[in-house]
Amino acid sequence: MLTLEGIRLTRGDFTLSADFQLAAGSRTAVIGPSGAGKSTLFDIIAGFAAPDTGRVLWQGRDLTRTAPAGRPMSLLFQDNNLFPHLSLYQNVALGISPALKLSDADKARVQQAITRAGLSGLEARKPGALSGGQQGRAALARALLSARPLVMLDEPFSALGPALKSDMLRLLEEVLEETGAAMLMITHSPEDALAIAPQTIVVTDGRVCPPAETRALLADPPPDLKAYLG
Amino acid sequence: MAERAFKVSHLAGAASAALLLALSFGTLGAVVWRAEAGQALGPADWAAIRFTLLQASLSAALSVALAVPVARALARRNFPGRALLLTLLGAPFILPVIVAVLGLLAVFGRSGVLAIALGWLGLPPVQIYGLHGVVLGHVFFNLPLATRLILQAWLEIPAERFRLAASLGAGPGDIQRLLEWPMLRAVVPGAFLVIFLISMTSFAVALTLGGGPRGTTVELAIYQAFRFDFDLGHAALLAVVQFTLAGAAALVAFWVAVPGAIGAGLDRRVERWDSRTGALRAQDLAVLVAVTLFLALPLVMIAWRGAAGFVALPLGVYEAALRSVGVALVSAAICLVMSLSMALMIAQLRGRGAGRVIEGLGYVTIAASPLVIGTGLFIVIFPLADPVALALPITALVNAATSLPFALRVLVPAVQQVEAAHGRLADVLGMTGWARLRLFLIPRLRRPIGFSAGLAAALSMGDLGVIALFADPGSATLPLALYRLMAAYRMDQAAGAALLLLGLSLMLFWLFDRGGRIDADA
Known part of the structure; x- marks a missing residue:
C-alpha cells in the first residue's frame, strides 16, 4: 500500500498538497490540467523531489529519503525510456542489473521478457532502429522484468496513434496481471483512464484529490475537472 | 535530493580541482616565496610592463x-x-x-x-x-x-x-x-x-x-x-x-x-x-x-x-615529432580525465555555491600564464629532482591545465544536457558510480569527449611555452625544434618542420574528433 501522508511542497508561489492511499495491486489514473502538479506529484513519489513536510510510505516503510532506485517502483516516461546507444537487449536487461552483470539465469529471464513483449528478433537493434510502438514495448518488457510492485507511467502513450495505443494498454495490463503490481498513470485522455484505471485522482491547482471511481467521476465531473475536460 | 548517495563519486573531480589549484596558485606561492623581497623592478622591467600593456x-x-x-x-x-x-x-x-x-x-x-x-x-x-x-x-x-x-x-x-x-x-x-x-x-x-x-x-x-x-x-x-x-x-x-x-x-x-x-x-x-x-x-x-x-x-x-623543405628534414626533427605526439596524447588524456570529472561534479552540484566555485576554478588557468606555472614548478622541483629530466611530463601536465577551460566549456553543458535527457532513467534503474559512467555518461558524451580530446591534443602538440624553459636539446618537442631551426636561420628546414607540425596537429584533432562521431547514436 502506498501512502502519502501530509505532503506539502512549495516552489515559488505554487504549492502542492497531497494526502491519500493506494491499495496494493490497484490501478489509478491521474488527470488534470497542465501545470496543476501532476508531474510534481510523480516526482515526490518517485524520489526526484523531496517534500517540505510529510512522508511517503510503502507498506508502512518510510521512503521519503530513499533514492529513486531504492523505491519499489518502475517508471515509464513520456520519452527517453531507452538509452539510444544501447541495444534493445541491453536496455531491457538494465531492469535486472544496472551494471549489466548478468548470470545465465538472468539472461534467460531477459530473453523471456523480450519474447513476452513480442520483440523477439529485435534484440540487437538500437532504439533508433525501432518504431515508437516497439520502443514502448521494450520499456514495458523492462518493467515486467524488474517486477516492482508499483508501475508509474507519465503520459506514456501520448505520442502513439489509436491502434498502437490500445495495443500498448493491452500489454500494460498483461504486465500488471503477471506481476500483480499496482499502477499509477498520468494521462490527458479520459478514454485511457476508463480503459485501464478503475479509480482516478484529480489534480487541480496543486490540490490532489483522493482517488474516486473513474466511471462515476467522468459521468458527473466536479467543476474543476469539467472545465478541464470541456 | 535530500540525502541520496552521489551518483558518481566526487573524488576524482575534487582531486582534479585540487591539482588545478596547486598548479595555478601553489606554483604562484613558490614564486612569491622565491621572489627576493629586496629586489626592485629595474627600468627594463618597467619597459616590459609598458610594452605588454x-x-x-x-x-x-x-x-x-x-x-x-x-x-x-x-x-x-x-x-x-x-x-x-x-x-x-x-x-x-x-x-x-x-x-x-x-x-x-x-x-x-x-x-x-x-x-x-x-x-x-x-x-x-x-x-x-x-x-x-x-x-x-x-x-x-x-x-x-x-x-x-x-x-x-x-x-x-x-x-x-x-x-x-x-x-x-x-x-x-x-x-x-x-x-x-x-x-x-x-x-x-x-x-x-x-x-x-x-x-x-x-x-x-x-x-x-x-x-x-x-x-x-x-x-x-x-x-x-x-x-x-x-x-x-x-x-x-x-x-x-x-x-x-x-x-x-x-x-x-x-x-x-x-x-x-x-x-x-x-x-x-x-x-x-x-x-x-x-x-x-x-x-x-x-x-x-x-x-x-x-x-x-x-x-x-x-x-x-x-x-620543399620536407624532404631534407634532419633526423632530430622526427625524434622531436615523436616526443611531441607522446606529450600531446598524455596531455589530452590528463585534460580529459580532469575536465570530465570536474564537469560531472559541476553538473551534480549545479546551482549550488560549491559547483560554481569549481567551475570558476576551471577558468582560472585562462589567466594563469604557463611560464609562471613553469617557473613555480621549477622552484618546487629543483631541490627534489632535476627539472630538465622532467621537462616532457611537466609540459604535458601544464598543457592539460591550459586546455582545461576549453574542455570544460564543451563538457559542462554537454553533461547537463545528457543528464536532463536520460539522467532520471539512469536514476530509476539505479545506475550509479562506474556503471553510470561506463554504460550511460561516456557513451552519451562521445562527441564532446572526442572534440575536447582533439582540442587538447592539438593545443599541446603545438605549444611552445613551458618546454622552452626546461628542455635541453635532447628533449625538445617539435615546436621547440622548429624554433631552434628558425633561430639558426635554416628557413627551408624550418618550413618543412612547420608543415610536419601542422599536419600532425590537424591529424590529432581530426582523429579524436572523428573517433567521437563514428557510430555515435544521436
Whole structure:
C-alpha cells in the first residue's frame, strides 16, 4: 500500500498538497490540467523531489529519503525510456542489473521478457532502429522484468496513434496481471483512464484529490475537472 | 535530493580541482616565496610592463575593430564558400603558433611576399620584428576569434526586428543606430577583454616576433631571466608582476560579461533588405576577400615552402615529432580525465555555491600564464629532482591545465544536457558510480569527449611555452625544434618542420574528433 501522508511542497508561489492511499495491486489514473502538479506529484513519489513536510510510505516503510532506485517502483516516461546507444537487449536487461552483470539465469529471464513483449528478433537493434510502438514495448518488457510492485507511467502513450495505443494498454495490463503490481498513470485522455484505471485522482491547482471511481467521476465531473475536460 | 548517495563519486573531480589549484596558485606561492623581497623592478622591467600593456591593447583594439566589418559581411551575405570561410575562422584555434609565425614571416617578413611586391614598386620592405610583428601575430590569431564572437551576437538579433525595420523603411544607417550599435555595445567590451587577456599571456608570438629592449613582454622577460641569466629571483619577481596583471585583467573580464567563445549555429544568415545596394556589396566583398587572404596566405606559404623543405628534414626533427605526439596524447588524456570529472561534479552540484566555485576554478588557468606555472614548478622541483629530466611530463601536465577551460566549456553543458535527457532513467534503474559512467555518461558524451580530446591534443602538440624553459636539446618537442631551426636561420628546414607540425596537429584533432562521431547514436 502506498501512502502519502501530509505532503506539502512549495516552489515559488505554487504549492502542492497531497494526502491519500493506494491499495496494493490497484490501478489509478491521474488527470488534470497542465501545470496543476501532476508531474510534481510523480516526482515526490518517485524520489526526484523531496517534500517540505510529510512522508511517503510503502507498506508502512518510510521512503521519503530513499533514492529513486531504492523505491519499489518502475517508471515509464513520456520519452527517453531507452538509452539510444544501447541495444534493445541491453536496455531491457538494465531492469535486472544496472551494471549489466548478468548470470545465465538472468539472461534467460531477459530473453523471456523480450519474447513476452513480442520483440523477439529485435534484440540487437538500437532504439533508433525501432518504431515508437516497439520502443514502448521494450520499456514495458523492462518493467515486467524488474517486477516492482508499483508501475508509474507519465503520459506514456501520448505520442502513439489509436491502434498502437490500445495495443500498448493491452500489454500494460498483461504486465500488471503477471506481476500483480499496482499502477499509477498520468494521462490527458479520459478514454485511457476508463480503459485501464478503475479509480482516478484529480489534480487541480496543486490540490490532489483522493482517488474516486473513474466511471462515476467522468459521468458527473466536479467543476474543476469539467472545465478541464470541456 | 535530500540525502541520496552521489551518483558518481566526487573524488576524482575534487582531486582534479585540487591539482588545478596547486598548479595555478601553489606554483604562484613558490614564486612569491622565491621572489627576493629586496629586489626592485629595474627600468627594463618597467619597459616590459609598458610594452605588454601597449601590445595587448593594440592587438585587442585592432582585432575587434577589423572583426566588425568582417562579421557584418558574414552576417548579411550568403555566398558559396561561406561555410569554408567560417571553418578557416575556426582554424587558428588549433593552429600551432610557431607555424603561423613562420607563415606570417613568409608573407610579411624581410624576404616575404609583401616585401617582394613592395620591391617592384621601389619601396623598402616593412619591418616585422618588434611591436608591429607582435601585434600582427596577435591579430592573426584573434581577429577570427573576435569575428566569431561578434558574428554570433549579430545572428542573435531576432530576424523579426530586421523585418520590422525593413517594413518601416529603415536604411542601413537607421539599422545601424537601432539594432547594430546596441548589439555591438554589448559584445565588443567582452571580446576586447578576452583578446587583451590572450595577448597579454601569449608567449610564443612575443618570443619569435618580439625581442630586444623595445619589444619584450613580461612573459618574454621571465623566459630571458630564467634561461639566459639564470636569475631565478628576478624571474620569480617578474612572474608575480605577470600574475598580478593577468589577474586584474581577468577580474575585469569576469565582471564584464564575456561572451561564450565556442558557439554553434553560425551557419545561419540574417535576411537583410537594406544592404542590396552595389556599394555595400562591393564593400562586403572587399572585406571578405581581404580577410580570406590575410588568414589563408600564410598557410598556403607554409604548405608551399614546407613541401620543399620536407624532404631534407634532419633526423632530430622526427625524434622531436615523436616526443611531441607522446606529450600531446598524455596531455589530452590528463585534460580529459580532469575536465570530465570536474564537469560531472559541476553538473551534480549545479546551482549550488560549491559547483560554481569549481567551475570558476576551471577558468582560472585562462589567466594563469604557463611560464609562471613553469617557473613555480621549477622552484618546487629543483631541490627534489632535476627539472630538465622532467621537462616532457611537466609540459604535458601544464598543457592539460591550459586546455582545461576549453574542455570544460564543451563538457559542462554537454553533461547537463545528457543528464536532463536520460539522467532520471539512469536514476530509476539505479545506475550509479562506474556503471553510470561506463554504460550511460561516456557513451552519451562521445562527441564532446572526442572534440575536447582533439582540442587538447592539438593545443599541446603545438605549444611552445613551458618546454622552452626546461628542455635541453635532447628533449625538445617539435615546436621547440622548429624554433631552434628558425633561430639558426635554416628557413627551408624550418618550413618543412612547420608543415610536419601542422599536419600532425590537424591529424590529432581530426582523429579524436572523428573517433567521437563514428557510430555515435544521436
